[in-house]
Amino acid sequence: MAEFKLGRMTLKSLFSKPATKLYPLEKPHFFEQTKGRVHLEPDSCRYCGLCASVCPTQALDVDRKALTWSIDRFRCIQCRSCIEACHEGALSMLNHYTDPAQERVVEVYEVSPQERQRREQAAAEKAAKAAKLKAEMAAKKKAEAEAKAAAEASGQE
Amino acid sequence: MATRTVMPFGPQHPVLPEPVHLDLVLEDERVVEAVPQVGFVHRGLEKLVEKRDYKHFVHVAERICGICSFGHSMGYSQAVERLMGIEVPERGQYLRVIWHELSRIHSHLLWLGLAADAMGFESLFMHTWRLREHVLDIFEKTAGGRVILSVCTPGGVFKDIENTELNAICGVLASLLEEYDQIANTFLMDDSVKNRLVGVGYLSKQDAINYGCVGPFGRASGIEMDVRMAGIDAYSKLYDFRPVVSTEGDCYARCKVRIEEVRQSIDIINEMVGRIPAGEVRVDVKGNPEEGSSAVMRVEQPRGEAFYYVRGNGTKFLDRFRVRTPTSANIPGMAGALAGCDLADVPNIILTIDPCISCTER
Numbered sequence: 231m232a233e234f235k236l237g238r239m240t241l242k243s244l245f246s247k248p249a250t251k252l253y254p255l256e257k258p259h260f261f262e263q264t265k266g267r268v269h270l271e272p273d274s275c276r277y278c279g280l281c282a283s284v285c286p287t288q289a290l291d292v293d294r295k296a297l298t299w300s301i302d303r304f305r306c307i308q309c310r311s312c313i314e315a316c317h318e319g320a321l322s323m324l325n326h327y328t329d330p331a332q333e334r335v336v337e338v339y340e341v342s343p344q345e346r347q348r349r350e351q352a353a354a355e356k357a358a359k360a361a362k363l364k365a366e367m368a369a370k371k372k373a374e375a376e377a378k379a380a381a382e383a384s385g386q387e
Numbered sequence: 388m389a390t391r392t393v394m395p396f397g398p399q400h401p402v403l404p405e406p407v408h409l410d411l412v413l414e415d416e417r418v419v420e421a422v423p424q425v426g427f428v429h430r431g432l433e434k435l436v437e438k439r440d441y442k443h444f445v446h447v448a449e450r451i452c453g454i455c456s457f458g459h460s461m462g463y464s465q466a467v468e469r470l471m472g473i474e475v476p477e478r479g480q481y482l483r484v485i486w487h488e489l490s491r492i493h494s495h496l497l498w499l500g501l502a503a504d505a506m507g508f509e510s511l512f513m514h515t516w517r518l519r520e521h522v523l524d525i526f527e528k529t530a531g532g533r534v535i536l537s538v539c540t541p542g543g544v545f546k547d548i549e550n551t552e553l554n555a556i557c558g559v560l561a562s563l564l565e566e567y568d569q570i571a572n573t574f575l576m577d578d579s580v581k582n583r584l585v586g587v588g589y590l591s592k593q594d595a596i597n598y599g600c601v602g603p604f605g606r607a608s609g610i611e612m613d614v615r616m617a618g619i620d621a622y623s624k625l626y627d628f629r630p631v632v633s634t635e636g637d638c639y640a641r642c643k644v645r646i647e648e649v650r651q652s653i654d655i656i657n658e659m660v661g662r663i664p665a666g667e668v669r670v671d672v673k674g675n676p677e678e679g680s681s682a683v684m685r686v687e688q689p690r691g692e693a694f695y696y697v698r699g700n701g702t703k704f705l706d707r708f709r710v711r712t713p714t715s716a717n718i719p720g721m722a723g724a725l726a727g728c729d730l731a732d733v734p735n736i737i738l739t740i741d742p743c744i745s746c747t748e749r
Contacts, residue, residue: 235569235572235573235576235577236510236511236514236569236570236573236577238569239514239566239569239570240510240514243514249517249520260527261524261527261528261531262528263527263528263529263530263531263546264527264531264532265531265532265537284443286439286440286443286446286447307446307535307537308531308532308537309446309537310531310537310545311443314545323531
């Protein structure tokens with residue numbers, strides 16, 4: 231009979247805690263590995279755009295000049311392709327899900343003002359260095375050309 | 388002679404998780420003929436292969452089915468690996484088998500729960516699904532997702548499982564087995580369950596062969612066929628593998644085969660965990676499949692044999708991807724098993740083939 235075959239299990243569950251959770255009163259338990267949402271450390275990112283190029287759902291958008299990284303949470307399928315592709319280790323997977331939303335919002339991550347200033351300074355220094363090098367090269371070239379012309383003139387004489 | 392009536396069954400029916408329509412030709416309460424019709428959830432996933440990078444397409448292949456999602460990603464990845472001549476590291480192969488067998492356990496537990504629900508045995512249904520939750524927890528702990536794991540890729544697997552974690556999985560499965568035995572005992576020995584299953588929806592071995600039945604449905608009719616016998620990748624490392632076969636050919640036999648297959652899968656996982664080698668889990672896949680190259684792959688999904696075909700054209704997009712899922716092979720057998728049954732047994736018989744209509748229509 232049915233009650234005897236499943237009796238032990240049924241009796242046990244009568245006196246034990248429910249197997250279900252009263253969500254949202256009781257918070258769900260997530261594991262360390264749970265694929266919740268993609269997270270970016272804006273200051274570690276180089277904004278190279280590799281993550282956006284490997285994203286199978288085109289959920290990511292990277293602006294290299296403005297130093298912004300944006301994600302459409304509704305498109306993202308948490309496949310980890312971007313995290314695998316990132317050389318800088320700037321991307322990671324958090325183990326809690328995105329909160330439900332009523333409208334589609336693209337989340338934009340921006341580099342911090344200090345980091346932006348540092349990067350702009352570094353870029354300016356690099357540009358100045360390059361310009362200086364270019365000027366030096368041009369001066370050297372000019373001097374060489376003048377020397378050559380002088381040598382040719384003296385040869386003719 | 389009684390007059391014949393045609394009764395529509397589905398596509399919306401309480402017993403069906405997915406839409407399939409049947410025209411049941413009845414003589415009084417007896418089904419004379421069943422004419423199935425599918426095509427309600429076609430999504431055109433095969434065509435999408437022409438628009439997606441072959442490495443990205445694994446995420447689409449995974450979404451062919453929500454239950455055997457890992458099996459589909461594995462089948463697609465193995466087909467692409469064959470196409471490009473890639474050798475997956477051994478540890479990656481072993482991990483794939485472990486995840487695949489876990490998904491078989493979860494699929495069969497899901498089916499057992501649905502079968503109990505179809506019979507009206509609610510408490511059995513809830514207990515079965517409570518056990519299934521432990522397997523889903525293992526998935527979430529190891530791969531990060533409960534249903535869509537996104538862990539398989541051409542060249543191997545994205546994630547490694549630590550050996551201590553693997554041993555913990557074996558521990559969970561051992562404790563699950565204790566409760567599972569009670570559930571299995573109820574399915575196989577309980578009178579109310581037996582009354583609904585024994586002798587219902589009989590399909591002889593010859594009929595099953597003629598209809599081309601696969602998986603537990605075919606094995607319950609005595610077809611000794613399981614793709615795992617072919618020893619593809621890490622399955623070749625098993626000491627011994629014999630498919631679970633029953634000769635009764637009725638709904639009870641199908642239930643029995645699935646119940647035994649869960650135990651078999653737990654044994655396979657234990658064996659794999661005991662012998663898993665150390666090393667890499669993935670190799671980098673570079674380049675594109677050559678033009679004109681093609682490959683086929685077969686995978687034993689929880690519902691039966693799935694067949695994959697891929698063809699390359701020299702670009703990063705594949706020329707063709709074709710998948711034949713077990714349910715499309717089993718639908719003719721289901722119509723055969725329905726002929727001659729009582730109208731009240733129709734939901735039970737449909738469920739015993741474990742239909743996955745989304746798989747079939749892709």
